[in-house]
Amino acid sequence: MPFTENFNTVVRETEQWLDRLVPPEDAFPPAIHQAMRYSLFAGGKRMRPLLAVAGCQAAGGERAAAMPFAAALEIIHTYTLIHDDLPALDDDELRRGKPTCHVKFGEDIAILAGDALLTLAFRVLTDRSLFPGVPAESLLALARETAEAIGSTGTIGGQVVDLEHENATALDPAILEYIHTHKTGKLIALACRGGGMLGGAGEDQLSALTEYGRRVGLAFQIIDDILDVEGDEKRLGKKTGADKRMNKMTYPSVAGMKASREKAVELIDMAIRELEMFGEKAAPLADLARYVAARTL
Amino acid sequence: MPFTENFNTVVRETEQWLDRLVPPEDAFPPAIHQAMRYSLFAGGKRMRPLLAVAGCQAAGGERAAAMPFAAALEIIHTYTLIHDDLPALDDDELRRGKPTCHVKFGEDIAILAGDALLTLAFRVLTDRSLFPGVPAESLLALARETAEAIGSTGTIGGQVVDLEHENATALDPAILEYIHTHKTGKLIALACRGGGMLGGAGEDQLSALTEYGRRVGLAFQIIDDILDVEGDEKRLGKKTGADKRMNKMTYPSVAGMKASREKAVELIDMAIRELEMFGEKAAPLADLARYVAARTL
Numbered sequence: 001m002p003f004t005e006n007f008n009t010v011v012r013e014t015e016q017w018l019d020r021l022v023p024p025e026d027a028f029p030p031a032i033h034q035a036m037r038y039s040l041f042a043g044g045k046r047m048r049p050l051l052a053v054a055g056c057q058a059a060g061g062e063r064a065a066a067m068p069f070a071a072a073l074e075i076i077h078t079y080t081l082i083h084d085d086l087p088a089l090d091d092d093e094l095r096r097g098k099p100t101c102h103v104k105f106g107e108d109i110a111i112l113a114g115d116a117l118l119t120l121a122f123r124v125l126t127d128r129s130l131f132p133g134v135p136a137e138s139l140l141a142l143a144r145e146t147a148e149a150i151g152s153t154g155t156i157g158g159q160v161v162d163l164e165h166e167n168a169t170a171l172d173p174a175i176l177e178y179i180h181t182h183k184t185g186k187l188i189a190l191a192c193r194g195g196g197m198l199g200g201a202g203e204d205q206l207s208a209l210t211e212y213g214r215r216v217g218l219a220f221q222i223i224d225d226i227l228d229v230e231g232d233e234k235r236l237g238k239k240t241g242a243d244k245r246m247n248k249m250t251y252p253s254v255a256g257m258k259a260s261r262e263k264a265v266e267l268i269d270m271a272i273r274e275l276e277m278f279g280e281k282a283a284p285l286a287d288l289a290r291y292v293a294a295r296t297l
Numbered sequence: 298m299p300f301t302e303n304f305n306t307v308v309r310e311t312e313q314w315l316d317r318l319v320p321p322e323d324a325f326p327p328a329i330h331q332a333m334r335y336s337l338f339a340g341g342k343r344m345r346p347l348l349a350v351a352g353c354q355a356a357g358g359e360r361a362a363a364m365p366f367a368a369a370l371e372i373i374h375t376y377t378l379i380h381d382d383l384p385a386l387d388d389d390e391l392r393r394g395k396p397t398c399h400v401k402f403g404e405d406i407a408i409l410a411g412d413a414l415l416t417l418a419f420r421v422l423t424d425r426s427l428f429p430g431v432p433a434e435s436l437l438a439l440a441r442e443t444a445e446a447i448g449s450t451g452t453i454g455g456q457v458v459d460l461e462h463e464n465a466t467a468l469d470p471a472i473l474e475y476i477h478t479h480k481t482g483k484l485i486a487l488a489c490r491g492g493g494m495l496g497g498a499g500e501d502q503l504s505a506l507t508e509y510g511r512r513v514g515l516a517f518q519i520i521d522d523i524l525d526v527e528g529d530e531k532r533l534g535k536k537t538g539a540d541k542r543m544n545k546m547t548y549p550s551v552a553g554m555k556a557s558r559e560k561a562v563e564l565i566d567m568a569i570r571e572l573e574m575f576g577e578k579a580a581p582l583a584d585l586a587r588y589v590a591a592r593t594l
């Protein structure tokens with residue numbers, strides 16, 4: 001499979017879908033739509049859409065079947081970034097090499113742009129016309145699982161616990177794992193699982209996709225922590241050392257750099273092993289797992 | 298119909314549903330669930346649940362059919378209050394006689410509690426087990442209409458335009474009407490219409506319920522503006538004069554107090570006239586319209 005070409009197609013189509021789903025910049029009131037688009041098109045890696053499409057393909061589905069869901073995931077991811085960057089939360093001024101949403105548009109518009117993106121994601125996930133051939137019950141289930149994954153016991157729960165431990169002196173590995181598996185892991189696992197649902201996966205396949213997603217998600221976060229210590233600011237598009245400045249618990253600070261690398265590699269291996277039942281159709285998922293690992297090597 | 302008794306039942310059942318739908322205070326992580334519950338149970342009038350149930354009953358449905366939707370509306374309303382009260386937006390310290398969410402729990406938790414409530418509302422609206430007998434397509438349509446009503450061209454759009462005109466010197470009545478019909482009007486109209494959908498209303502009935510809701514919603518907001526000038530702080534549970542301090546455009550400031558009162562009364566009359574096709578079944582909706590009007594007399 002031509003790795004790069006396939007993935008570039010998904011990235012390009014995700015951006016086309018985002019452009020189609022979000023009101024244009026001049027739609028009234030323009031300030032909110034400019035802010036939503038500014039953050040959506042600030043050049044993300046589109047990791048969650050890639051995972052969703054690869055999950056759909058692993059189950060035997062077509063790329064097109066997963067695209068609106070893939071776009072909804074990116075919309076949700078962008079909302080979490082905008083709110084996490086706010087002064088009252090992580091207080092970041094730079095994201096993907098550009099001023100963060102509140103720096104560019106003001107805190108008020110940034111808060112509302114995040115709210116509007118979250119709302120838009122559910123607008124997309126409840127629109128049958130965007131998911132031809134998907135039974136209404138299946139679409140409801142997908143929207144419900146999405147709400148569960150990103151709610152107060154999911155993504156938001158992870159962010160709350162992260163904030164609570166910003167200046168923690170005692171570093172509990174269980175707390176750190178909760179933060180990572182929830183703050184980023186829940187949405188990444190949902191991407192894989194939801195893609196599988198749209199591809200017609202059975203229960204066994206959905207469980208495998210969820211496990212794959214959990215492991216890749218945790219590896220992804222550990223590697224993010226490693227890059228915050230060792231990475232190249234220019235390539236990352238954000239300041240490194242932010243975790244240390246914020247006194248944030250990270251895998252390297254809790255377990256050390258060597259053990260963190262080993263853990264990430266082990267998680268990637270385990271994730272790839274979950275894919276056996278899918279055969280060749282899971283090649284994109286395996287490639288994505290290797291791509292996540294490669295960021296840190 | 299025993300007016301007060303019926304309405305008290307809806308308020309009580311709404312609060313029972315909220316208690317059932319929101320994780321308990323000690324659910325991990327507790328901070329977010331405490332904040333969500335604090336704001337949900339701070340003693341609102343439950344106007345939107347009352348309208349949803351009355352809309353359902355007007356269409357011939359049972360109260361029970363509308364209750365989870367009624368609770369979801371109150372969850373959404375509470376999220377908008379928490380975010381609107383933030384320092385970066387309206388900067389309110391008192392709401393319903395109590396410290397606002399960010400004063401009590403901090404800005405970070407307040408932002409996330411709003412996000413979690415918005416997410417929870419869609420969790421509720423996509424859960425078929427909460428809406429027995431409602432076809433999956435109908436529930437999807439209700440969730441989609443909800444997302445449209447409260448998104449960047451709905452409730453959030455109204456809040457954006459409100460913020461943009463905080464210090465406006467020229468007062469354009471069309472802008473003011475946009476703010477009122479969107480910031481509060483969209484959710485109130487949705488309450489009536491969505492209640493009707495769950496009660497099995499036909500297209501004509503849904504149109505009438507939507508028109509009723511638009512008019513009552515606008516009247517409600519005009520009366521809110523009037524009360525902000527003339528109201529009793531103790532009874533309102535919040536500081537009056539806030540609009541003037543914030544240099545906010547209000548109906549009284551644009552049209553004068555007398556014309557504002559007349560406009561509110563006219564809207565209520567028109568709203569009640571929309572109910573003719575429903576006959577006696579619309580008595581609760583008519584009572585609610587009169588209740589809205591009575592606040593200012």
